[in-house]
Amino acid sequence: MHKVTVLDKKGALDCPIRDVINRIGDKWSLLILVVLSEQPTRFNELKRTIGDISQKVLTKVLKELEQEGYITRTAFDESPPKVVYDLTEMGLSVLTPVGQLIDWAEKNHALIKEHRNKTD
Template identity: 50%
Template sequence: MSAGHTPVTDLLQPCGAPDHPDCGIRDVLDRIGDKWSVLAIAELSTGTRRFRELQRGIHGISQRMLTLTLRRLERDGLVLRTAYPTVPVTVTYELTERGRSLTYLVRQLADWSLANKDAIGESRRRWDAKNPEAAIA
């Protein structure tokens, strides 16, 4: 085993056999680690929202991207979409029990990001100054 190899990286690799116990972890992490999914979960963590409320609460998300994100989260059993028979139809979104179980982790990630954003920004500026040809946008 190489010095850089850890058991955690094994979990993130595509599985060789579909019945392998770690198969699918990367797929789940891709979904819940997606920028828009994290923001949608954070926004829904405070309660049920209508589509436009979500769109206003998630700065920069387009209508199409919010629609796709909500559909994916619904498909994964993290969000419940409820349509009421009104004219026009009223639709609300809320976290399922599984989705609510993520809110603590999402909040921790958001708090960590807030606490470290300035230091990370400074590290990026120093790195970019030393490596101008390799600077990442």
């Protein structure tokens, strides 16, 4: 079996997986990474593609993803402004294990929903 001994009981202060879950476990980060994996994308383009994200939250999440090294932000000195976001190598690489989880989720989605309805 896969041995897992990682999680930190002391409040997850320096726990790697908590850092990752705290970042991509929110409502929008994962979706943003996936959209950016298709192509570098401008701010409003991201907003339109995702559709129902608020401007405030998009700004905030992009800042955080940049700060932790998942994406880059490139501003061009034009008018109207032009800012392009893109994945870093790290941002791209996290999509591999995330993809594994997505595969698992797809395979087990029916089972989960079945359970949920059984005990509604």
